Amino acid sequence: MTAATRADSRAATPERILSLDRLAALSSDALRGLYARGSVPDDLTALAGRPKGRMLAVRGLEHGPAGRLLRSLARSPKFPWDGKSFFADSPDEGRGINRVNLVVRRFEWFPFTTRVEPSVLDGQPCVYLDYEQPGNPWFIARIRDEIREVAPDLYLGPAMWKRGRGRAAHLLWFAVDFGTPATP
Template sequence: MAYDIEQVIKMSEDELDRLFSDSESGEIPDGEAKGTAIIAPGAGYNHAIAQIVNYFAWQGKIFDAKSGTLKNEITPFGLRAILARVYKGDSWFDQKPCIVLDYSETSVVAQRIRDEIRKVADKQYLGKVYWGKKQLIHFFLQF
């Protein structure tokens, strides 16, 4: 089942966690993905926040599966920066397999950040962002 971003952005925290937990890790993606930050799951203003974040801060991720890395697309100018290592590992959320986006050794700015993603549909991934071991937000990627 494919997901519409409008559908995903309206999900509650519990619904997003359930979708993440029920999904397989999938293969490590390759190429550009449009990203949507899900800051306030289920809140009516979540869409507005996501649009602001998308315009001013973060637009998505560019994966290079062959090298096992990615760069984030950030700023209103689409700067490609903030490198991460990409590999399969166990999720901190439910200890099941996921794809880990690890910034600890590749970024001074984001060295305490760890993202985890799982494939929820063809060319669609749901992610979690951690600061240390504390989960911060969800995000959605569309390739």
């Protein structure tokens, strides 16, 4: 489905049950359950676009004042991470880059490739965002992002720190919403 087709279909449909705001209100456990029920597209060309992104919950800091502060910052238009841009190279592979808005300028940083492979969390298929790309700093190459569709055009995923031999420490939850336009 193209971005224009998605926009046309959104105009004719009622509000979705899930949104970035609704996902941000969920606990890490609820997000994990939702992710486990998510799916991957049959064709990665479905991921072409500039979806709005949101950090949802940092594991271990989701409750109390720290959790409330992080959720408030992530919801703010001043939060630096705006989302990811995705480009389809074929039905099986793609690429993308993160969009970061700093006070004085907008950047596209930290490219990744995409492909379907088993999730480190549960072994089921996910879209893996591979940051082991030329030019990325070593600490970015150690990040493992995965996503699954949990509602039409809404993808949820864990951001993890690779620990070696197919293991990763889960750090936080994030989502990208192809139904919400990215900051121009």
